[in-house]
Amino acid sequence: MVILTVDLGGTRIRTARYTPDGRMEKRIAVPTPSAEGPETVLERIRETVRAVWPEGDTPVAALSISAPGPVDAHRGVVRFTPNISRWKDVPLRDLMADTFGVPTFVANDANLAALGEFRFGAGRGVRDLVYLTISTGIGGGIIIDGRLFEGGQGLGGEVGHMVIEPHGPPCGCGGYGCLEAVASGTAIAREARAAVARGEASLLARWKDHPEEITARTVAEAAAQGDELSRQILARAGAYIGLALVSLMYLLNPALFVLGGSVVKAGDLLLEPLRQTVRERVQPVYWENTPIVQAALGDDVVLLGALALALERLQIP
Amino acid sequence: MVILTVDLGGTRIRTARYTPDGRMEKRIAVPTPSAEGPETVLERIRETVRAVWPEGDTPVAALSISAPGPVDAHRGVVRFTPNISRWKDVPLRDLMADTFGVPTFVANDANLAALGEFRFGAGRGVRDLVYLTISTGIGGGIIIDGRLFEGGQGLGGEVGHMVIEPHGPPCGCGGYGCLEAVASGTAIAREARAAVARGEASLLARWKDHPEEITARTVAEAAAQGDELSRQILARAGAYIGLALVSLMYLLNPALFVLGGSVVKAGDLLLEPLRQTVRERVQPVYWENTPIVQAALGDDVVLLGALALALERLQIP
Numbered sequence: 001m002v003i004l005t006v007d008l009g010g011t012r013i014r015t016a017r018y019t020p021d022g023r024m025e026k027r028i029a030v031p032t033p034s035a036e037g038p039e040t041v042l043e044r045i046r047e048t049v050r051a052v053w054p055e056g057d058t059p060v061a062a063l064s065i066s067a068p069g070p071v072d073a074h075r076g077v078v079r080f081t082p083n084i085s086r087w088k089d090v091p092l093r094d095l096m097a098d099t100f101g102v103p104t105f106v107a108n109d110a111n112l113a114a115l116g117e118f119r120f121g122a123g124r125g126v127r128d129l130v131y132l133t134i135s136t137g138i139g140g141g142i143i144i145d146g147r148l149f150e151g152g153q154g155l156g157g158e159v160g161h162m163v164i165e166p167h168g169p170p171c172g173c174g175g176y177g178c179l180e181a182v183a184s185g186t187a188i189a190r191e192a193r194a195a196v197a198r199g200e201a202s203l204l205a206r207w208k209d210h211p212e213e214i215t216a217r218t219v220a221e222a223a224a225q226g227d228e229l230s231r232q233i234l235a236r237a238g239a240y241i242g243l244a245l246v247s248l249m250y251l252l253n254p255a256l257f258v259l260g261g262s263v264v265k266a267g268d269l270l271l272e273p274l275r276q277t278v279r280e281r282v283q284p285v286y287w288e289n290t291p292i293v294q295a296a297l298g299d300d301v302v303l304l305g306a307l308a309l310a311l312e313r314l315q316i317p
Numbered sequence: 318m319v320i321l322t323v324d325l326g327g328t329r330i331r332t333a334r335y336t337p338d339g340r341m342e343k344r345i346a347v348p349t350p351s352a353e354g355p356e357t358v359l360e361r362i363r364e365t366v367r368a369v370w371p372e373g374d375t376p377v378a379a380l381s382i383s384a385p386g387p388v389d390a391h392r393g394v395v396r397f398t399p400n401i402s403r404w405k406d407v408p409l410r411d412l413m414a415d416t417f418g419v420p421t422f423v424a425n426d427a428n429l430a431a432l433g434e435f436r437f438g439a440g441r442g443v444r445d446l447v448y449l450t451i452s453t454g455i456g457g458g459i460i461i462d463g464r465l466f467e468g469g470q471g472l473g474g475e476v477g478h479m480v481i482e483p484h485g486p487p488c489g490c491g492g493y494g495c496l497e498a499v500a501s502g503t504a505i506a507r508e509a510r511a512a513v514a515r516g517e518a519s520l521l522a523r524w525k526d527h528p529e530e531i532t533a534r535t536v537a538e539a540a541a542q543g544d545e546l547s548r549q550i551l552a553r554a555g556a557y558i559g560l561a562l563v564s565l566m567y568l569l570n571p572a573l574f575v576l577g578g579s580v581v582k583a584g585d586l587l588l589e590p591l592r593q594t595v596r597e598r599v600q601p602v603y604w605e606n607t608p609i610v611q612a613a614l615g616d617d618v619v620l621l622g623a624l625a626l627a628l629e630r631l632q633i634p
Contacts, residue, residue, distance in 0.1 A: 070602070079602060128469025142568070144461070144469070151570025152445025152461070153606060158567035163560045163598065166482060175563065175598040243480045246492065247564065250475035251459070253468025281480070281492040285387070285396060289470060 002054055005306035006045060006065040007109070010034055010083025013041075015048035016300075018307045020061075020316050022120055024300070026052045034084045041084060042092075046099055060102050062314055064306035065092060066109045073154035076106040082137075082172070105309050107148070109302050111157050113295075114141025115148045115312070116305030117258045121296035126255040130248050131295070132159055134241065135216075135261035137172070138180040142252065147312060160184070162247060164240050183240040185216030185263045191233050192219045202229035220266040234266055235273040242277025249278070249286045260295030319371050322623035323362055323382040324426070327351055327400025330358075332365035333617075335624045337378075337633050339437055341617070343369045351401045358401060359409075363416055377419050379631060381623035382409060383426045390471035393423040399454075399489070422626050424465070426619050428474050430612075431458025432465045432629070433622030434575045438613035443572040447565050448612070449476055451558065452533075452578035454489070455497040459569065464629060477501070481560050500557040502533030502580045508550045509536045519546035537583040551583055552590040559594025566595070566603045577612030 002025065007014040009032060016027040028051045033040045049063065069081035076093020097104040107115075114131035123129045123143065132140040138160030142149040150156055160180035161173050168177025169187070181187055193211040196204050203222040207213040223230035245257055264270065271292070278287050297304060311317075319342065324331040326349060333344040345368045350357045366380065386398035393410020414421040424432075431440075431448035440446045440460065449457040457476030459466040467473055477497035478490050485494025486504070498504055510528040513521050520539040524530040540547035562574055581587065588609070595604050614621060627633075 126469070144466070149461070151568075152443070152572045153570045155603060156568055156570035158570075161567040162564040164480075164483065166560055173600055243483055247479040248568075250478040251468075251473055251565075251568070253470045253473035253475075255469045283490055286472060 001059050001061045003061050003307055003310045004049055004052055004063045005303045005310070006048065006063070007302045007306065008032070008041075008045060008065060008067050008084075009109075010068055010081070013045055013048050014303060015045075015052050016303050017052040017054065018303075020311060022304065022307065024303075025054075027303075028052055032084060037086050038090055041087070042090075042095060045096070049096075049100060060100070061316075062103045062105060062310040063096055063100055064105045064310040065096065065107075066112045066302045066306050067092060067106055068109050070155055070158070071106055071108045071111075073107055073111075073150035075154070076104070078106065079155070103310075103314065105306075105313055107150070107306070107309055108139070108141075108157070110139025111141035111148055111150065112305030112309060113139075113260060113301045114143055114157070114258070114305065115308040116297055116301045116303075117260065117295055118143045118146075119308035119311070120304045121301065122258045122293050123256055128252070128254045129256040129258055130159070130252060130254045131258045131260065132241070132244070133261035133295075134184060134259065134263040136185050138184045138261075142254075144252075148309065159244060159248070162244050164243050179240065179244045183237040183244075188216040188219050188233055188237050188263065189214055191236070192230065195229055195233070200229050203227040204230060216263050220263075220269070223266065223269050231269060234269045237263070238270040238273035239277045241270075242274040243281075245274070245278050245292065246281045249282050249290060253286065254290065256290065257292040258295050259292065260297075260301065264294055318376050318378045320378050320624055320627045321366055321369055321380045322620045322627070323366065323380070324619045324623065325349070325358075325362060325382060325384050325401075326426075327385055327398070330361055330365050331620060332362075332369050333620050334369040334371065335620075337628060339621065339624065341620075342371075344620075345369055349401065354403045355407055358404070359407075359412060362413070366413075366417065377417070378633075379420045379422060379627040380413055380417055381422045381627040382413065382424075383429045383619045383623050384409060384423055385426050387472055387475070388423055388425045388428075390424055390428075390467035392471070393421070395423065396472070420627075420631065422623075422630055424467070424623070424626055425456070425458075425474070427456025428458035428465055428467065429622030429626060430456075430577060430618045431460055431474070431575070431622065432625040433614055433618040433620075434577065434612055435460045436625035436628070437621045438618065439575045439610050440573055445569070445571045446573040446575055447476070447569060447571045448575045448577065449558070449561070450578035450612075451501060451576065451580040453502050455501045455578075459571075461569075465626065476561060476565070479561050479564060481557050496557065496561045500554040500561075505533040505536050505550055505554050505580065506531055508553070509547065512546055512550070517546055520544040521547060533580050537580075537586070540583065540586050548586055551586045554580070555587040555590035556594045558587075559591040560598075562591070562595050562609065563598045566599050566607060570603065571607065573607065574609040575612050576609065577614075577618065581611055
């Protein structure tokens with residue numbers, strides 16, 4: 001028995017075949033024809049699934065798909081995708097189940113990453129965790145009592161849109177001061193570019209005439225070289241993420257926080273201000289028993305999460 | 318079969334006997350000897366339970382107790398109580414189970430109010446809701462898939478300590494800018510007293526020399542009479558509660574919000590700014606299907622919630 005998993009992204013479709021114990025047997029990656037509309041993308045997904053379909057009579061227990069946007073988890077419908085054009089209310093689960101005739105599951109990519117870390121990564125051994133992925137945007141997922149929590153109406157776990165700074169900068173969601181708007185890689189780059197434009201002293205000033213060269217990564221690199229401005233910008237982002245964790249501790253009181261995504265690779269320059277915010281603001285009974293750790297899985301976290309979702313739904317232990 | 322429920326409060330202990338369908342057969346209320354230490358309070362609770370114990374051979378299926386402070390729900394331990402002296406880590410569940418020899422359950426009062434509204438009040442018919450009670454402080458409770466959510470470590474549901482205004486006023490919890498610190502009755506009174514002390518024009522200015530007379534209730538009364546300052550203060554509190562609901566919609570995506578507590582009785586002067594904040598900041602797919610309603614139950618909401626907890630735990634439908 002094998003399980004097929006698809007990581008539909010804005011630039012690539014990655015599709016893999018797994019055994020239930022998490023061993024990858026085959027993987028394929030193709031560009032996402034994002035500009036060409038849903039039908040072309042759907043057909044490309046089907047091609048990748050056929051490419052990893054097992055030969056012979058090995059049964060396919062499930063097809064499990066990650067989508068890059070809000071998913072109505074109860075109906076398997078992708079509400080919209082920020083980076084693939086004209087995807088709106090696409091019934092991805094039913095379309096693929098019709099094609100392949102196997103149990104099909106669809107969930108949001110960050111939710112699946114949470115499930116991947118829970119089952120195969122940093123969250124092994126706990127029953128409740130909150131996962132945040134901090135890169136261009138901020139997503140996340142909530143595991144409650146060993147299961148992916150998807151919200152009463154199937155759209156929960158969007159930690160990136162918690163309001164952190166009520167009068168803060170506008171967010172892509174239409175709101176203001178969301179976690180994503182103040183602490184994502186995009187927000188870090190925005191703050192750094194603005195500081196350089198104001199003429200603040202920094203290693204980043206070398207890109208004053210090419211601000212597009214300043215990214216969260218260059219900020220982290222400058223911070224690692226001791227650049228004070230870059231350190232302050234990372235520290236502020238860390239403190240904002242810490243504020244989100246304060247609220248999440250009081251609301252959900254999880255056993256563990258797992259932080260993933262490229263921005264977290266900045267390490268303690270981000271994480272120490274984060275932890276300090278938590279310690280300063282939360283009663284010890286809440287934070288003393290709640291470690292905040294970095295994600296353990298790499299690029300395949302979403303594929304492994306899709307595998308974990310299928311195992312959960314098929315009740316395979 | 319009957320179920321006995323206790324509402325331990327800072328000023329009163331209220332204890333009742335219920336049939337499983339929610340009919341109250343007997344109720345007693347006595348003052349809480351809050352200043353006299355845990356042993357005296359525990360003995361007073363026992364006396365009230367004996368007073369409502371059924372005569373004859375009617376079986377007592379459970380004893381279900383509400384505590385006014387954080388409860389470690391997994392162990393039935395009251396961590397501390399803000400208004401009863403020297404309560405710290407009191408194993409209330411085991412102490413009462415030892416005395417009475419019946420299944421005993423203990424939970425936080427606001428969590429139980431959530432469960433009461435879910436089973437007997439405004440939340441009948443949904444499976445997922447978030448309840449907030451806004452009075453002197455702000456508490457709440459989360460119902461997920463028909464059950465009280467208590468957090469991975471048993472201390473969740475504390476909506477009053479979500480961070481709303483990072484640089485806001487200090488909160489009793491030790492943090493800053495918690496929902497309770499910016500939108501509770503205490504916060505409303507504080508803002509009104511400060512405005513009057515600054516000399517702002519208001520009906521409330523009559524209490525300039527007796528600011529302790531200014532409470533959330535007098536602010537609501539003045540607002541109802543058209544007082545502009547009072548309206549602004551209520552509107553700001555409403556908008557802050559709205560910010561909490563924004564984050565809760567994205568995180569938990571519940572089917573319903575239920576708002577209880579004395580401050581909510583101000584009605585639309587509080588609730589319209591609240592709803593406007595939600596509509597302005599949240600994507601329609603999140604708020605269009607999520608009504609925000611007032612609580613339906615009155616003073617007995619916590620007793621009914623304790624009954625609901627017992628029914629849930631005993632798996633009585």
